[in-house]
Amino acid sequence: MKDYRMFINGEWTTARAGTTRDIINPANSELLARVPEAGPADIDDAVAAARRAFDSGPWRSITALDRGKLLFKLADLIRQKSDYLAELDTLNNGKPLVESKFDVTDAANCFEYYGGLATKIHGESLTVPANSFSFVVKEPIGVVGQIIPWNYPLLMAAWKLAPALAAGNCCVLKPSELTPLSALELAAMIKEAGFPDGVVNIVTGGGSPAGQALTEHPGVDKLVFTGGTVTGRKVMTAACVDLKRVSLELGGKSPNIVFVDADFEAAVDGALFAIFVNSGQVCSAGSRLIIDESIHDRFIQAVVEKTKRIKLGPGIDPETKMGPLVSETQRARVEGYVEIGKKSAAKLLIGGGRPGDKKFEKGFFVEPTIFDNVDNKSEIAQKEIFGPVLCVIPFKSEDEAIAIANDSPYGLAGAVWSTNVTRALRVIKQLRAGITWINTYHPTYNEAPWGGYKQSGFGRELGTYGLEEYLEIKQININLDEAPIAWY
Numbered sequence: 001m002k003d004y005r006m007f008i009n010g011e012w013t014t015a016r017a018g019t020t021r022d023i024i025n026p027a028n029s030e031l032l033a034r035v036p037e038a039g040p041a042d043i044d045d046a047v048a049a050a051r052r053a054f055d056s057g058p059w060r061s062i063t064a065l066d067r068g069k070l071l072f073k074l075a076d077l078i079r080q081k082s083d084y085l086a087e088l089d090t091l092n093n094g095k096p097l098v099e100s101k102f103d104v105t106d107a108a109n110c111f112e113y114y115g116g117l118a119t120k121i122h123g124e125s126l127t128v129p130a131n132s133f134s135f136v137v138k139e140p141i142g143v144v145g146q147i148i149p150w151n152y153p154l155l156m157a158a159w160k161l162a163p164a165l166a167a168g169n170c171c172v173l174k175p176s177e178l179t180p181l182s183a184l185e186l187a188a189m190i191k192e193a194g195f196p197d198g199v200v201n202i203v204t205g206g207g208s209p210a211g212q213a214l215t216e217h218p219g220v221d222k223l224v225f226t227g228g229t230v231t232g233r234k235v236m237t238a239a240c241v242d243l244k245r246v247s248l249e250l251g252g253k254s255p256n257i258v259f260v261d262a263d264f265e266a267a268v269d270g271a272l273f274a275i276f277v278n279s280g281q282v283c284s285a286g287s288r289l290i291i292d293e294s295i296h297d298r299f300i301q302a303v304v305e306k307t308k309r310i311k312l313g314p315g316i317d318p319e320t321k322m323g324p325l326v327s328e329t330q331r332a333r334v335e336g337y338v339e340i341g342k343k344s345a346a347k348l349l350i351g352g353g354r355p356g357d358k359k360f361e362k363g364f365f366v367e368p369t370i371f372d373n374v375d376n377k378s379e380i381a382q383k384e385i386f387g388p389v390l391c392v393i394p395f396k397s398e399d400e401a402i403a404i405a406n407d408s409p410y411g412l413a414g415a416v417w418s419t420n421v422t423r424a425l426r427v428i429k430q431l432r433a434g435i436t437w438i439n440t441y442h443p444t445y446n447e448a449p450w451g452g453y454k455q456s457g458f459g460r461e462l463g464t465y466g467l468e469e470y471l472e473i474k475q476i477n478i479n480l481d482e483a484p485i486a487w488y
């Protein structure tokens with residue numbers, strides 16, 4: 001059990017009101033740590049620190065090269081502590097250690113990627129119909145408020161901080177109230193790396209009042225949010241008041257389409273990885289398996305057989321393939337959808353309950369669950385469950401597969417499995433989604449833009465696109481005529 005403090009203006013602080021929150025290990029309900037529970041006064045402090053650092057602090061004049069070097073240093077520090085950080089994310093979030101290790105490496109890579117990009121923020125010169133030297137420069141937006149969910153605690157912090165800092169912004173980041181620990185460890189590394197005080201502030205607390213206070217704060221220039229669509233709407237509404245810039249990365253109900261000519265084994269494995277990695281708590285999860293009717297029976301049988309082999313357990317056990325859900329609330333939400341599914345016309349093929357073994361009793365485990373012959377219009381096919389629940393939906397023709405895939409309020413991700421590259425590309429081109437794969441599911445690259453169509457949000461993270469989200473664009477015009485214009 002460790003008592004943590006928040007990180008505001010380069011210092012470790014308790015909440016002004018003295019309030020704290022218990023942080024729980026979801027695999028066994030044990031108390032892991034205690035963190036401050038920020039209120040509006042703490043958010044004021046954090047935003048004021050970020051404002052000072054941006055408006056008058058050393059961050060204003062630091063060169064892009066030095067910003068990049070700081071990001072490289074941070075990546076090094078993350079690598080030095082990678083085992084510790086991975087264990088911490090596993091204990092706090094529940095995911096298998098192998099997944100946390102991957103996240104930590106990816107987080108370090110993300111800081112390095114943007115460390116390199118810091119010196120590649122270029123404007124352009126313009127050809128205008130006047131004797132003018134006209135050009136465009138890109139400048140940081142200012143103070144950004146960043147709010148992240150619990151499914152990738154360290155990695156989501158990296159996705160937010162790395163591009164914002166590379167572009168020269170100052171940040172107030174609020175991790176999820178369920179999983180703040182690795183972000184606070186990251187804060188210690190930010191201090192050790194030598195970022196000036198106030199450039200990064202990490203505040204811990206719930207959606208309300210802490211998150212809400214950050215979204216409503218007049219000292220914040222831009223809000224960047226990853227989380228559920230309902231909360232995303234609230235963030236956008238708050239941003240409307242003073243027209244803050246806003247980027248939203250929200251939920252999904254992504255289609256994973258398997259054609260008759262797919263590599264059978266690869267597609268079976270891909271269908272499972274698409275939905276069961278991180279216990280299905282992935283925004284881009286392939287939660288709708290849209291399967292060619294002609295191979296449906298054989299495919300589903302193989303999927304179910306492999307699902308039986310998924311070993312549940314605490315993430316910290318190296319044998320574990322699937323950990324618990326993040327919280328009791330999340331489990332109740334997932335179980336609620338499973339009950340809705342059981343009452344629908346869909347057929348429950350496997351799972352649908354909690355594992356029976358006594359050793360799972362105190363953790364928030366749910367068995368990997370598959371519903372077959374799901375109607376795409378039904379609730380379990382339309383709502384984001386955010387748990388290990390797969391909906392199987394058969395199709396008869398390519399057009400029908402595309403129609404089913406796009407019949408969703410979301411448009412985050414999607415995949416097609418087919419060895420016919422013409423067909424695969426033809427279908428991918430018609431998917432209304434921002435992240436797509438052919439003959440694979442889930443690979444995520446720091447270099448590639450991440451974000452959704454429709455109600456999955458707008459704006460893009462990662463890649464050069466992610467950097468642009470943190471930049472303002474300014475035109476500068478220099479008059480080259482000596483004579484005055486003499487309008488009057």
Ligand code: NAD
Binds near residue numbers: 174210
């Ligand atoms: P959530 O929306 O409940 O919470 C996300 C964050 O918002 C948390 O830090 C929370 O404290 C904060 N928050 C809650 N209410 C708030 C308010 N009124 N004002 C400001 N902040 C508030 O989401 P969650 O349950 O933590 O995460 C799951 C959701 O995140 C899923 O819907 C998932 O699809 C989505 N997600 C999306 C992506 C993506 O890139 N598109 C990535 C990961 C997760």
